[in-house]
Amino acid sequence: MKAISFINLKGGVAKTTTTFGLAAVLSGVFGKKVLVIDIDPQTNCTTMMIGDDKWKELNSNGLTLYALFSEALKGGNNFDVSTIIQKNASGIEEVKTLDLIPSSLDMIDIQDKIASIPPGKFFAGNPTEILKRAIWKTGSNYDYIIIDCPPNMGLITLNALRISDGYIIPAIPDVLSTYGIPQIIKRVDQFSGEIAQNIECLGIVATKVRVQSNLHMRTLDELKKGKDAPLFETVFYENSGISSAAEYRKVNTLRQRLGYGEPYDTFKAFASEFMLKVR
Ligand SMILES: Nc1ncnc2c1ncn2[C@@H]1O[C@H](COP(=O)(O)OP(=O)(O)OP(=O)(O)O)[C@@H](O)[C@H]1O
Numbered sequence: 267m268k269a270i271s272f273i274n275l276k277g278g279v280a281k282t283t284t285t286f287g288l289a290a291v292l293s294g295v296f297g298k299k300v301l302v303i304d305i306d307p308q309t310n311c312t313t314m315m316i317g318d319d320k321w322k323e324l325n326s327n328g329l330t331l332y333a334l335f336s337e338a339l340k341g342g343n344n345f346d347v348s349t350i351i352q353k354n355a356s357g358i359e360e361v362k363t364l365d366l367i368p369s370s371l372d373m374i375d376i377q378d379k380i381a382s383i384p385p386g387k388f389f390a391g392n393p394t395e396i397l398k399r400a401i402w403k404t405g406s407n408y409d410y411i412i413i414d415c416p417p418n419m420g421l422i423t424l425n426a427l428r429i430s431d432g433y434i435i436p437a438i439p440d441v442l443s444t445y446g447i448p449q450i451i452k453r454v455d456q457f458s459g460e461i462a463q464n465i466e467c468l469g470i471v472a473t474k475v476r477v478q479s480n481l482h483m484r485t486l487d488e489l490k491k492g493k494d495a496p497l498f499e500t501v502f503y504e505n506s507g508i509s510s511a512a513e514y515r516k517v518n519t520l521r522q523r524l525g526y527g528e529p530y531d532t533f534k535a536f537a538s539e540f541m542l543k544v545r
């Protein structure tokens with residue numbers, strides 16, 4: 267099992283879209299067993315995968331990541347994560363081995379309180395290890411765990427990194443989306459040192475690239491030099507087909523869901539590159 271987080275401090279750079287498309291292709295095309303963990307309180311990846319109605323139902327029954335985090339805050343450490351895993355969750359007929367741990371908008375209320383988790387009987391309570399303590403047994407059932415992170419490096423993201431072997435930085439090749447990349451890498455390195463666990467930067471993936479934009483093309487050339495981190499060869503160009511993949515709907519094939527032609531092919535190329543890098 268390998269766990270990989272998608273991170274960028276900048277919002278709207280296609281972290282969620284890339285997480286979902288990659289996970290769906292790894293399962294639907296390559297037959298891998300994949301668990302998506304939506305750890306972002308915005309809950310976008312969850313509604314992308316299961317739709318708003320299903321999320322509301324799960325949320326009102328307390329079957330989201332919120333249940334795990336609020337239990338941990340009460341000092342509980344026996345949360346059975348299998349109760350919140352949505353099996354075969356994507357609504358895409360062709361995709362049969364893709365599970366989801368859904369997020370909840372209620373996580374917004376809890377993110378500032380996570381720091382005060384009780385230490386517990388053996389002082390093992392640690393605000394960066396809430397996810398780890400819940401997932402350590404179940405995680406080995408999967409080939410890949412892919413985690414969609416919020417656009418910050420707070421405690422929630424640290425919970426994702428704590429269980430991650432590596433991370434990927436999706437970035438639009440413009441000034442604002444690439445600005446924070448050295449800070450992300452530095453901060454993950456520091457965290458990695460603190461917990462004595464390697465968290466590899468697998469690279470930057472260029473998203474929403476506009477060929478007509480000089481700035482995008484120049485920045486892409488800069489990123490290709492690999493100064494901060496290697497750049498994935500696969501490039502996601504701006505494409506309205508990809509943006510409509512965000513809308514949940516029941517379909518038969520992955521092509522239908524991700525977009526015929528370029529979007530589907532790009533996700534597939536990215537997944538192939540991903541599997542070569544994540545070993
Ligand atoms: N290649 C693309 N072409 C056009 N639109 C895209 C592309 N990739 C993503 N989008 C759109 O860009 C928007 C932001 O994408 P997404 O939600 O995946 O970003 P994010 O980084 O997860 O955002 P946040 O920081 O809020 O979590 C969405 O509307 C999505 O549909």
Ligand SMILES: [Mg+2]
Nearest residue numbers: 281282306310
């Ligand atoms: Mg997102």
